[in-house]
Amino acid sequence: MRSALLIAFSFVLTAVVVGNAYYQKEQFYPSVVYLTKSNPSMAILYLQAFVFVILMGKLMRKIFFGQLRAAEMEHLIERSWYAVTETCLAFTVFRDDFSPKFVALFTLLLFLKCFHWLAEDRVDYMERSPVISLLFHVRVLSLIGVLGFLDLYYVNHAYYSTLLKGASVQLVFGFEYAILLTAVMMVFVKYVLHSVDLQSDNPWENKAVYLLYTELILGFFKVVLYVTFMVIMIKVHTFPLFAIRPMYLSMRSFKKALHDVIMSRRAIRNMNTLYPDATPEELQAGDNVCIICREEMVSQCKKLLCNHIFHTSCLRSWFQRQQTCPTCRMDVLRMPRPQTTQQTPAPPPQQNQQPAQPQMPNMFPGMYGMPMWAPPPPLPPRGEVPPREPPTPPQSPPSTTPPAQGQAAGAPGASAPPPPPGVGSPPLSASMAAGASAAYANPYSSMFSYMTPFAGFPQPPQNMQGLSEEELATMEGRERQNVEARIQWLRDIQALLDGAMVLINQYNTVAAQTSIPGIAVAQTTQSNYSPSSASNTTQPTNSNADKTSSQYKEKPISKEETKSNTLSSEQTNSSVDEGLSELDGAVGYTPPKEEFIPEWDDPRNEEHQDELHKIRHRRLQRFSEDNNSIKKEEDDLEMD
Amino acid sequence: MSVSVNYTQSPEGIIAGPVNEENFFEWEALIMGPEGTCFEGGVFPARLTFPTDYPLGPPKMKFTCEIFHPNIYPDGRVCISILHAPGDDPMGYETSAERWSPVQSVEKILLSVVSMLAEPNDESAANVDAAKTWRDDRKKFEDIAERTVKKSLGL
Numbered sequence: 001m002r003s004a005l006l007i008a009f010s011f012v013l014t015a016v017v018v019g020n021a022y023y024q025k026e027q028f029y030p031s032v033v034y035l036t037k038s039n040p041s042m043a044i045l046y047l048q049a050f051v052f053v054i055l056m057g058k059l060m061r062k063i064f065f066g067q068l069r070a071a072e073m074e075h076l077i078e079r080s081w082y083a084v085t086e087t088c089l090a091f092t093v094f095r096d097d098f099s100p101k102f103v104a105l106f107t108l109l110l111f112l113k114c115f116h117w118l119a120e121d122r123v124d125y126m127e128r129s130p131v132i133s134l135l136f137h138v139r140v141l142s143l144i145g146v147l148g149f150l151d152l153y154y155v156n157h158a159y160y161s162t163l164l165k166g167a168s169v170q171l172v173f174g175f176e177y178a179i180l181l182t183a184v185m186m187v188f189v190k191y192v193l194h195s196v197d198l199q200s201d202n203p204w205e206n207k208a209v210y211l212l213y214t215e216l217i218l219g220f221f222k223v224v225l226y227v228t229f230m231v232i233m234i235k236v237h238t239f240p241l242f243a244i245r246p247m248y249l250s251m252r253s254f255k256k257a258l259h260d261v262i263m264s265r266r267a268i269r270n271m272n273t274l275y276p277d278a279t280p281e282e283l284q285a286g287d288n289v290c291i292i293c294r295e296e297m298v299s300q301c302k303k304l305l306c307n308h309i310f311h312t313s314c315l316r317s318w319f320q321r322q323q324t325c326p327t328c329r330m331d332v333l334r335m336p337r338p339q340t341t342q343q344t345p346a347p348p349p350q351q352n353q354q355p356a357q358p359q360m361p362n363m364f365p366g367m368y369g370m371p372m373w374a375p376p377p378p379l380p381p382r383g384e385v386p387p388r389e390p391p392t393p394p395q396s397p398p399s400t401t402p403p404a405q406g407q408a409a410g411a412p413g414a415s416a417p418p419p420p421p422g423v424g425s426p427p428l429s430a431s432m433a434a435g436a437s438a439a440y441a442n443p444y445s446s447m448f449s450y451m452t453p454f455a456g457f458p459q460p461p462q463n464m465q466g467l468s469e470e471e472l473a474t475m476e477g478r479e480r481q482n483v484e485a486r487i488q489w490l491r492d493i494q495a496l497l498d499g500a501m502v503l504i505n506q507y508n509t510v511a512a513q514t515s516i517p518g519i520a521v522a523q524t525t526q527s528n529y530s531p532s533s534a535s536n537t538t539q540p541t542n543s544n545a546d547k548t549s550s551q552y553k554e555k556p557i558s559k560e561e562t563k564s565n566t567l568s569s570e571q572t573n574s575s576v577d578e579g580l581s582e583l584d585g586a587v588g589y590t591p592p593k594e595e596f597i598p599e600w601d602d603p604r605n606e607e608h609q610d611e612l613h614k615i616r617h618r619r620l621q622r623f624s625e626d627n628n629s630i631k632k633e634e635d636d637l638e639m640d
Numbered sequence: 641m642s643v644s645v646n647y648t649q650s651p652e653g654i655i656a657g658p659v660n661e662e663n664f665f666e667w668e669a670l671i672m673g674p675e676g677t678c679f680e681g682g683v684f685p686a687r688l689t690f691p692t693d694y695p696l697g698p699p700k701m702k703f704t705c706e707i708f709h710p711n712i713y714p715d716g717r718v719c720i721s722i723l724h725a726p727g728d729d730p731m732g733y734e735t736s737a738e739r740w741s742p743v744q745s746v747e748k749i750l751l752s753v754v755s756m757l758a759e760p761n762d763e764s765a766a767n768v769d770a771a772k773t774w775r776d777d778r779k780k781f782e783d784i785a786e787r788t789v790k791k792s793l794g795l
Binding site: 124127129131208291292293294314317318321324326327329 | 662663692693695696697725741742743
């Protein structure tokens, strides 16, 4: 009522102003000039124009929407406030271009925006409205057509005007209309999906999926548009403050859509692959009403790990929103993986191997749950890394190793292919070989004896053939966490190995200076450690302690190679060797780089030689004792 | 999609059902003020609006009468955690465990509202004035509640 009064008042005012002008000038052109020169009359005319716009809007609304619903009105007013504020902000950026035409263009933009929002709301309402009349379809389709055409026209217009006249306020309009165009597309896709859904009596399960993907794709376009707009605006004009809010919102919704798609895909994949179908007995046992749709469950049901049963299709649509069990809210993505033994019987030790948690509190206790140490029996050949599984004769190391070592002496690790990880770090060993005196001997034996006391590694499952592909995949783990943990372990191992090398070197230096046969201790540990063929190769090397350093570079490698060969062929659980021989096969393994190797001080410059010497001595003694016990265990194993 | 219409089994003090036979997504509910509270004797009409994806999304509930309560917005919207979808957290305190899940039925929602009427939660106030009055001036709160009760009965 009040608005009608205001409109009437505005018409009367305009009539008075125009009448007055005509009365004074009595001719058309002079009166027009008079009107445009007089500010009060122009103000009244602008007001009249505004009233016309509103009337036009009402007319369009009548044509395309009929009566607006309360929720639609609410949305419209809420969004209009933001849009008006942003338009005012835009005015500040383009204050130089400020003119009635400019204002008119912005009003038109706002006007069209309002209809885009209304169209969106109307199409959303389609889903829940009980009856969709033919009129509704005609209205929505014609509205979408008109809006899409207008958007396209203005984008086109803005594009050519920018090309011809250079960057101006048309840039803003171009982008605004382009974004509105994406909105129209979204509305259209929704309309089509809802229409298809309405055609059939049963709800269409895949609709939500399509909606999700449409949202994702159009959200991506929107983000790209906004970012481009932002960049161009900053280059051409200034920072477009008015675009911040919609840009943020579109980015957030895009992120959410992306997150939703990823999480729901993961949950649905889990559901399809991991969770068992509910058996008829299970359905009979309890209340067989699906809590989601409240209908009886007869077939096509899935049982989650928390033993709650739902329709597969209901679960799918729920997982698109949230990845928890609807009943107990257990996180389906965090659920422990189902015991694969349910399907395929596995040997009992396998159950202990199931990693409870991939997070490792620290390095060594963590290795108990570490699946990567279980080697698959046939190691597939791995590219350039020398395969180690065929038992090579002890005296002939794999072909690629000597060149790598030779080059390492000159330019450590520069042009050499990635060294076989089992060898440790060639650059370090090379530098040590150059730095150490003649007493440098047999570093690997003492190194391994140094390592073994820590080796609380789990026993790999004995019969790998009994494991299914799935179980192996579970043990291996594919998640980022697992891979990261693995890399961390490998780095830890490398650090330990490097540390051991430094200690050995120090010891040997000290031994050379004090003329204690440094090899002796190492030799015992070595012979204790691997009594078979490895010790055969150790003996000659150790006895030839005074050979030149170039020979030493080669010898330790060959020993190490043979030793690991013998050990792995014996299938012992000597973990370091296991680990080293498995490194090249491990997923996520990166060949050791130089930056990981800690710098070491030349032990000859070390001041506390005596102290170190004592500590080292004690340690070696303890290790040889430990090795004795290990040797006993090995013997026992062999007896078995 | 299927909203179970359960006139008979609704708990005591609650009547609820669709507004009309054409649109099952709009329900009307009458809630009696729980006994032994300051809302005792009142009959409060409310409207439940179900989303299209119900029961995957929560319905909205809005009292269509005047009611002064810490957990009811001045415009009548009900603010309880089980009516919030896990994504949005208007009050910023709820864990996802107390949010909407398809397990919740209309009955449970209405029961929660009744218990909310009986025991307002002034920790997360939708109506700050009401929460403050409830906390600081219980006498005044009860007076206002009595007035709304009388109003709801048309007295």
